[in-house]
Amino acid sequence: MTRRVLLHALAEGIREGTLEAALRALRGFDPWLRARARRRLRALLRQAGALSTVQELPHLLRLSYVMAAAGLPTCEIDDVAAIAGEQAAVAAEVAASSRPLPRRGPWLVGSVVAAAAVVAVAILVGRWWLRPFDPRLLPAGAVLSGPLPALVVAVSGGDPDAQQIARARGSSRQVRRALGDEGAAALAEVMAAMSGDGGPSPTTPEAARHRLTNAVVGLDRALEQQGLPFFVDELSFVQGGRLVPFTMSFYVEREVRVTAGKDVVRVVHLWRLDSVNLALGFLGYTQAHCPAALVLLDQVESDLVRFVLPTLPDGERLELIDRETRGHDEPWVDELERRGGDLVRRWLSALPPAEVAGTGEVGRLLARRRTLIRSWEGELAGLGRELLVPERLIPEAAYSRDLALKVPRKQLYEWDELHRELLREEHLAAFLRLREAYVANVQRHEIEHRIDYGRGLVPVPALLAEGLGLENPLDAPEGGLAARSRQELRAYLAETAQAPYSPVLGLLLLGRNLFAPGSSGGPYWYAARALFKGLAEELGCADRHRLTGRIRPADSAGLLLDVLARDDATLRRGLERLHRRAFGEPIPVVNITADVRHRAWRR
Numbered sequence: 001m002t003r004r005v006l007l008h009a010l011a012e013g014i015r016e017g018t019l020e021a022a023l024r025a026l027r028g029f030d031p032w033l034r035a036r037a038r039r040r041l042r043a044l045l046r047q048a049g050a051l052s053t054v055q056e057l058p059h060l061l062r063l064s065y066v067m068a069a070a071g072l073p074t075c076e077i078d079d080v081a082a083i084a085g086e087q088a089a090v091a092a093e094v095a096a097s098s099r100p101l102p103r104r105g106p107w108l109v110g111s112v113v114a115a116a117a118v119v120a121v122a123i124l125v126g127r128w129w130l131r132p133f134d135p136r137l138l139p140a141g142a143v144l145s146g147p148l149p150a151l152v153v154a155v156s157g158g159d160p161d162a163q164q165i166a167r168a169r170g171s172s173r174q175v176r177r178a179l180g181d182e183g184a185a186a187l188a189e190v191m192a193a194m195s196g197d198g199g200p201s202p203t204t205p206e207a208a209r210h211r212l213t214n215a216v217v218g219l220d221r222a223l224e225q226q227g228l229p230f231f232v233d234e235l236s237f238v239q240g241g242r243l244v245p246f247t248m249s250f251y252v253e254r255e256v257r258v259t260a261g262k263d264v265v266r267v268v269h270l271w272r273l274d275s276v277n278l279a280l281g282f283l284g285y286t287q288a289h290c291p292a293a294l295v296l297l298d299q300v301e302s303d304l305v306r307f308v309l310p311t312l313p314d315g316e317r318l319e320l321i322d323r324e325t326r327g328h329d330e331p332w333v334d335e336l337e338r339r340g341g342d343l344v345r346r347w348l349s350a351l352p353p354a355e356v357a358g359t360g361e362v363g364r365l366l367a368r369r370r371t372l373i374r375s376w377e378g379e380l381a382g383l384g385r386e387l388l389v390p391e392r393l394i395p396e397a398a399y400s401r402d403l404a405l406k407v408p409r410k411q412l413y414e415w416d417e418l419h420r421e422l423l424r425e426e427h428l429a430a431f432l433r434l435r436e437a438y439v440a441n442v443q444r445h446e447i448e449h450r451i452d453y454g455r456g457l458v459p460v461p462a463l464l465a466e467g468l469g470l471e472n473p474l475d476a477p478e479g480g481l482a483a484r485s486r487q488e489l490r491a492y493l494a495e496t497a498q499a500p501y502s503p504v505l506g507l508l509l510l511g512r513n514l515f516a517p518g519s520s521g522g523p524y525w526y527a528a529r530a531l532f533k534g535l536a537e538e539l540g541c542a543d544r545h546r547l548t549g550r551i552r553p554a555d556s557a558g559l560l561l562d563v564l565a566r567d568d569a570t571l572r573r574g575l576e577r578l579h580r581r582a583f584g585e586p587i588p589v590v591n592i593t594a595d596v597r598h599r600a601w602r603r
Contacts, residue, residue, distance in 0.1 A: 003068065005029055006037045007094055010044075010065040014087070017058045019045075044068055052077045062087040069094055133599050135251040136273060139178030140228045143170070144249035148187070148232070149274035155194050155245055167191050180226045186219040190232070194245040205238040212236055212245055213289050220291055229253075229598040231268050233290060248280075249273040251601055253297065257594035258447055265450045265590075266292040267443055271601050284446040288453045288478070293446035300439055302391040304431075308438065308505070310370040311344040312363025318344050318508070321515050325553070332554040339561055343508050350502035350568065351437055358430030365418045365427070372415060376407050393431055394419055394602075428602075441495050441506045447590055448494040452487050460486045461582035464530040481523060488527035490579075494587050497575035502568045507531075507560075514556040532559050534582065538574040539566055 005026065013022025022041060026034045044064035049055060052063060059080050066073045066083065069090045075082035135141040147170035154162035169175075170191050176184040192198045193212040200207070216234045223230050229252040236245045250270035258265050283303060284295045311318045318340030319326075321333050348356055369390075377387045383406065388397065400412045421427060452458070459473040460482050468482055476482035492510050496503040510531065513524040529551075536542040536559060545559045546552075566574070579587050 002033060002036045002040065005033055006040050006044075006068055007065065007091075009037060009041060010061055010068065011091060013061045014058065014065065017061075019057060019061075022061065040068070054078050054080060056080075059083060066090055133601055135229070135271075135599075135601055139174065140183075140223070140230050141251065141273060143175050143178050143187070144230050144232065145273040145275070147175070148191070148247060148249055149276045151191055151194055152245060152247055152274075152276055163195055167195065179222070179228070183219070183222040183226055183228070186215070186222040190215040190219050190247065194247070196243075205241065205243045208243040209236050209238065212243070212247075216247060217289060217291055224291075229255075230273070231270055231292070231294075233287075233294065246276070246278060247274075248276070250294075251598075253598055253601060255594075255596045255598075256443065256592060258590050258592050260447070260451050260588040260590045263451050263454060263588075264593075265447050267295060267447060268292045269295045269297055269439065269443075272296070272298050284442045286446050286449045286453075293443070293450045295439055295442050295446060297435075297439075298391075300435060300442060301393060303509075304435060304438060305366055305393050306370075306389065306391070307509075308344060309359070309363045309431075309434070310367040311341045312348060312360060313367050314345070315341070316363075316367050317341045320508075320512050322517055325515070330554070332557045336557040336561065340508060343504050343564055347502045347505040347508075350504075352501075355433050355437055356430075357433075358426050359434050362422065362427050362430050362434075365422055368418055369415070372411055375411070376403065379407055393422060393428075432600075437501065438505075440500045444498055444590065445491045445495040448491040448588075449487060451588060452490055458486065458583070461489065461530070463534045463582060464489055464526065467526055467529055467533075481526070484523035485526040485530075488523050489530050490583060492527055492531055493575055493579045493582070497572055497579065497587055498590070503571045503575060504564060504568065507564060507571070511556075511560045514560065515553055529556075531578070532556075532563055534578045535563050535571075535574050538577050538581075539563060539570065 009022045009025040012025035013019060015021070023038065026037055029037070041064070044067055045060055048060040048063040048067065052059065054060075062083050063073065063077065065087050073083060073086050075086055077083070136145045147166050151163060151166035151170065154160075154166050171184070171188055175187065178184075179187060190212070193208070193215045196203075196208060199211055203211075212234055213236075216232050219232050223232070231250045231252050232247055233250070234245065234247045236243055236247075238244070249272075250268070251273050252268045253271060254269035256267040256269075258267065280296060280299060282296070283299045284293065286293045307319055310316060317337040320337055320340050326333055326337075348359070373387065373389055377389075380387050385406075390397070390399075400416055403412060422431075457474065460468070460470055460476050462473070464485055465471075465473050465482075468485060470476070470482050476486060492506070496506040496510070499506050510524075510528050513519040513522075513528040514532075516525075519525045533542070533547050536545060536547070541562050544562065546555045547559075564571075576587060579585075
């Protein structure tokens with residue numbers, strides 16, 4: 001192809017007697033082809049000039065044509081007339097035998113460039129499509145996971161320069177584009193309230209927190225109105241006479257609307273966005289001022305993978321007791337955790353077969369992981385180190401790299417293999433189905449709290465007041481121990497009595513508070529004691545247990561197992577009777593009116 005184009009250019013140059021005509025004849029051909037022909041033409045002219053003493057351009061062009069078409073000429077190289085005749089004869093032969101010239105236009109290079117562009121675009125689109133979804137990369141997610149938590153850290157650390165930088169980032173044009181005008185204005189008020197700017201002065205820490213609370217509620221309303229799947233809440237506190245602001249940013253994976261009589265409750269299922277180093281220790285929560293009930297998917301996943309799912313294989317135990325107590329080898333501990341495992345499997349058997357398909361294998365993998373973790377904890381303790389127990393289905397830390405040369409290599413290979421298994425599509429799907437069944441309990445619990453906030457003054461039930469030593473059942477100011485214990489008792493009764501499949505798991509996990517060292521004397525502990533005592537009375541087995549005075553953990557274990565030995569229907573009826581006895585009314589029926597699911601995020 002290059003030869004045909006070259007001969008065409010030389011013929012045009014010969015016809016007009018100029019090199020410019022030859023080069024002009026190359027225009028319009030493929031750039032790659034044109035470049036090759038141009039280089040070959042100049043090389044032939046240099047070779048012809050070296051061979052002939054006649055340096056006239058027409059002669060050199062004819063000599064170049066002959067060499068390009070047939071090799072060295074048969075006549076004398078310096079004979080101008082003979083070279084002209086031979087070139088004409090060769091040109092006639094070329095014209096008779098050559099195929100048509102290639103089409104003009106950048107077809108070859110253009111096609112290559114176009115193909116390369118298509119491939120590049122396909123690679124970029126493929127990488128974007130296959131890249132795991134991360135809401136922190138969305139415009140609103142970048143704002144709520146960046147400038148806002150940065151300001152929390154800066155204010156807490158008393159760094160004015162960092163505060164200024166964070167607030168500047170939080171008021172940029174990108175923020176306005178990400179959140180809209182109302183959302184940007186609401187965020188600006190949140191950041192001003194955190195920094196203590198623009199408000200009344202002087203002010204008290206309580207007034208400063210009230211301002212921040214209202215600003216956060218306003219931001220959440222703006223996000224909801226904009227249809228942005230994000231949520232912000234605050235759990236600020238007063239320390240040393242000043243407000244320590246603490247806001248949390250979340251991605252909303254699911255949003256549910258429910259009605260209970262005249263009450264309408266918004267429930268948001270959340271993943272934590274920010275990286276502020278303060279973890280929450282509960283599966284869900286809500287506050288009186290908060291515009292929604294919150295289900296915390298980070299904590300839900302941790303609870304499932306650390307406690308519930310490893311218990312699914314036959315013979316596995318449910319860890320209800322702390323490590324130190326378990327180390328005493330008391331018989332009641334062994335029986336409680338062994339039967340606790342049986343009760344988890346009983347709860348699983350109550351779920352529809354479609355919901356539990358594949359969960360057995362997930363449980364087996366996580367049970368094996370738990371065994372490895374226990375082994376490694378002992379080995380690392382001997383080295384003066386502590387193992388960070390994974391909180392996620394797929395750990396975020398590089399355990400195989402970090403534990404190399406510290407634990408047996410064979411076990412690290414097994415660790416990697418079991419996580420490759422957990423990443424299989426069917427296993428992830430099984431995990432999510434079970435998570436949804438588990439989340440239903442948490443959701444119902446938090447909905448009850450939202451309903452409770454609208455009830456006004458509610459007396460503390462007698463069975464709870466007795467345990468608290470509370471003489472006046474109306475002496476329960478909001479936020480105090482008695483009020484919080486009452487709220488938790490009511491929420492756990494609603495959660496377990498109306499559990500979709502079986503009340504056993506909710507009751508069993510509530511029972512953890514009877515044995516957790518940090519729970520003793522708190523609202524969850526008092527609520528658990530009152531619920532199991534009252535339920536034992538409803539079921540007619542209270543006389544077999546110590547229910548007053550100094551109650552030992554072994555006593556609580558015996559009570560819990562005796563109560564949970566009843567079938568699900570009996571437990572539900574007992575819970576409903578207990579609620580009516582404690583609060584004078586039935587448990588409200590909750591109906592889901594809307595259920596919106598946003599794009600799933602696996603952190």
